[in-house]
Amino acid sequence: LDQVLVEGWNEGWEDWFGKSKDYVFDFVTPYPDFDVKMLNEYARSKGVKLMMHHETSGSVRNYERHMDKAYQFMADNGYNAVKSGYVGDMIPRGEHHYGQWLNNHYLYAVKKAADYKICVNAHEAVRPTGLSRTYPNLIGNESARGTEYEAFGGSKPFHTTLLPFNRLIGGPMDYTPGIFDTKLDFMGDLPHGQVQTTLAKQLALYVTLYSPLQMAADLVENYEKHMDAFQFIKDVAVDWDDSKYIEAEPGDYITVARKAKGTGNWFVGGITDENARTANFTLDFLEPGKQYVATLYADGKDADYKENPTSYQIRKGIVTGKTKMSVKEARSGGFALSLIEATPADKKTVKKWR
Structure with a gap:
């Protein structure tokens, strides 16, 4: 940082x-x-x-x-x-x-x-x-309403699926993403006393919401509980040479791929509203003939933004531009994917994506 x-x-x-x-x-x-x-x-x-x-x-x-x-x-x-x-x-x-x-x-x-x-x-x-x-x-x-309003202002899960199409047209937005502990005890019994998101969705926001200044906005001790997931925040770029909007329906979902500035690495983020869905896409934006180490940070099988927001799973494998991805997103969930150019050592030690 x-x-x-x-x-x-x-x-x-x-x-x-x-x-x-x-x-x-x-x-x-x-x-x-x-x-x-x-x-x-x-x-x-x-x-x-x-x-x-x-x-x-x-x-x-x-x-x-x-x-x-x-x-x-x-x-x-x-x-x-x-x-x-x-x-x-x-x-x-x-x-x-x-x-x-x-x-x-x-x-x-x-x-x-x-x-x-x-x-x-x-x-x-x-x-x-x-x-x-x-x-x-x-x-x-x-x-615009940033992350804090999801808890004390009542912003709905679809809010972050709209921002790329309205607020962000005028310039980069500091949304203050990266909240791992979403339930705020000091909010008491307020019905919206938690951030309306899963942990995996918080990682995805670093890609879907553009800003060359990104915050890691939670407490250090909350990150220390999930250092394997925090690795994405350490790896993800903040500025880009290229962006591909893979799929989107404003107010429902969006999946974005971005090429890190000055490198051959790509990062993908996908988020959804209060409805669970499956994102299906091909990595055809990757350079032909090259191999990449893909690390996927996705919602866990039992993830839910209200009941189990910190459930997530991490998968790793070698991919190419022909690899097809299918990622399940929980209610108000999402996924983050890093695609780092594979080294000779990676090709020997990391298994092919399945």
Whole structure:
């Protein structure tokens, strides 16, 4: 993993939500127990960076007041990417998330960040309209109901089968996938107190929902319980040279294959809505005459997004462009498939796909 995102690092979080205050954060003052210099040095010693978080609490005027200083603070401390947030009613009053004044602000923030060589991942911002083609430092936007809304907002299982056909037309989306523990105890008895998905479907979202910035959004201890499945998150690319939309019915299912940028490797993701189905397809997008090690992460036989979301199975074998695949998807389930060019050693040790 390239970076670690830390939210709540800066002073003001005990008094921000729903208070409609013009001044909450200055975006440069950490809490006493968050040693910015030490933590960034430690991250560098591990070959990673910290990602910055700027929650505006809706006070856009205050954010613009502090923006140069905040971005300079990032540059001085080794940060090169920021997740910004716009939770709450806008200040100034009368302005709204999708209004012209806010659109002007989002563009201003992206252009200003570019001056400091900083990438922006904006949450609660306006839906993109291709802006990242002009400003590639706009590396991803949320700007639609992300994973969290499956639990506390009641998004339905078909939601992620629609996003590639509406929200994602305008640019990459940070959906924050990769949730392995889907049942949230702190939600109590709410009828939608869990993420509406199987574990295998969460892996598939890394392929079906395009973003050059992908999160591994669950707790570390939840990944440690399923390190064999987490291997796909370690392997999957985040940007692509080619994409093939193999099968799809908006609102029902989608299967996508993508060629990892600068390599010969492919990754496939397939998801379905609240109805179980079987995905049938041929790997004819692979280079003719080549062999690949296929690793399939699929729903277990007893998988179900409500009753048994963490049931999954992993299969491995040598495939070619002529190999036909048939993968069963549970209710609100899916599958993820990695296709890595086979080495001479692989061809001797890995069995042919059956």
